[in-house]
Amino acid sequence: MIARLLRPELEDANMKNRIATAKLAWQPRTYDPHLRKWLHRIDVPTLIIWGANDRVFPMEYAYAYQQLIPGSKAVIIPECGHIPQAEKPAVFVSELTDFIAGMRIAA
Amino acid sequence: MKFFNFHHMPYRHADLDAIEKNGSAWVTYSNRHYDPHKGAELYHEYLDQMEFADTLGFDGVCLNEHHQTAYGMMPIPGVLAGALARSVKRAKLAILGRALPLLNNPLMVAEEYAMLDNLTRGRFIAGFVRGIGAEYHAMGINPVVSQERYAEAHDLIVRAWTEPGPFAYEGRHYHFNYVNPWPRPYQTPHPPIWIPSQGSSSTIKWAAQKRYTYAQTLSPIAVVARFFQMYRDEAEKAGYTPSPDQLAWSNTIYVAETDEQAMREAKPHLEALVNRFLKMPVEMLLPPGYTNIESMKRVRAAKVTGKISSIEELNTTGVVIVGSPNTVREKLAEYQDLAGFNTSLTKTQFGTLPNDMTRANMTAIAEEILPHFRDRLPQGKQQAAAE
Secondary structure, three states, X not given: OXXXXXXXXXXXXXXXXXXXXXXXXXXXXXXXXXXXXXXXXOOOOOEEEEEOOOOOOOOHHHXXXXXXXXXXXXXXXXXXXXXXXHHOHHHHHHHHHHHHHHHHHHO | OEEEEXXXXXXXXXXXXXXXXXXXXXXXXXXXXXOHXXXXXXXXXXXXXXXXXXXXXXXXXXXXXXXXXXXXXXXXXXXXXXXXXXXXXXXXEEEEEEEHXXXXXXXXXXXXXXXXHHHOOOOEEEEEEOOOHHHHHHOOOOHHHHHHHHHHHXXXXXXXXXXXXXXXXXXXXXXXXXXXXXXXXXXXXXXXXXXXXXXXXXXXXXXXXXXXXXXXXXXXXXXXXXXXXXXXXXXXXXXXXXXXXXXXXXXXXXXXXXXXXHHHHHHHHHHHHHHHHOOOOHHHHOOOOXXXXXXXXXXXXXXXXXXXXXXXXXXXXXXXXXXXXXXXXXXXXXXXXXXXXXXXXXXXXXXXXXXXXXXXXXXXXXXXHHHHHOOOOOOOHHHHHHO
């Protein structure tokens, strides 16, 4: 976590964010240890969009999900961190609409 | 003033360079650095020191609980308290304290403490703490529910001690169909409850309202004085004037023939304590949700852990008292009057301090300091306030 804040006026908001994160994800730490054995059950078309520079969950996770979810597709967005829909909304929406359009054609 | 010999039972053979390289002696400092043969000797050395404190005339001996750290070898303090319950013949025996939120079954503390109170025939003091932030990393307990779990565990334990069982308990975190611990505590209604803290305002207020003894951990004396004043103010708001016995200052004292000798002898061992054994990153000390945001900011600003400290700085700011018998007497009297406490929880061993120096220090404190403070109460405005 960040020891020194560059914008002290955001300190309270930052602390609240950290508290909310801890509340949800302290133990087990930000993941479900049983997820691996369940992912194969997903039987709907699945698009995995991931930031290439995600430092919370590195993009290797995207490839792992792609392999575990049958028929899924993984898209890595360059120069993007943990939140593609906020950081690269145009690319995100374009990938999503293409994916949905592809599903319609297939149907 | 009452003197307790507070031991933190460090693994004093720890590789200080390895701790420095790791960044902390807590949680991530590998236990491959622990040598069981050396550790076993240390347990006996330290328990012998506690028994020595009893024969020297200290009023009590104190243990505490920390996990996964070379700072202290007491993850389960009740084991050592059990060993001391029969060999410490006269002094009080205090665990300051068990970290309640780390437990999935707080009734086990009600049982453990009641056993110790019986074994010592009522010489036991029951400390309850939340554990420092590092414990929440070490034990996998969510710091966000720490205060809730603490409050609930405390209430359950006190009820288990004071209400005839069996009764059912339905809490948010703990559920029991039968609360009916055997044995019951020896003391009536239960052992004295002491609350050590780093200075959380909500803890100070709560301890004052409950009339529990409040113990301030490792802090400069000016900060200690401020927190003790907060306690007195909260007690007055709750409708009573607290006794100075309800305020305990957790300190370190080292006595030698001269100031210069005392500083020279204590320096490497005390600096190893604060700069190696106590050092940890701020996110380890204060995980999110461990305390409210205001307290977190205040504790972060006030704490001495994390910063590099010299013995000179620690001695000048009154985190510790190191010096000749005369210097130590003068400073202790000054600090007692300033902060208004009547209980000193004194680490006579600290950091890497070896056995012979520790025992010499304990003897010097018992002979040169204790007799001068036996009947001394805080003077000045604190005493005026108490009268």
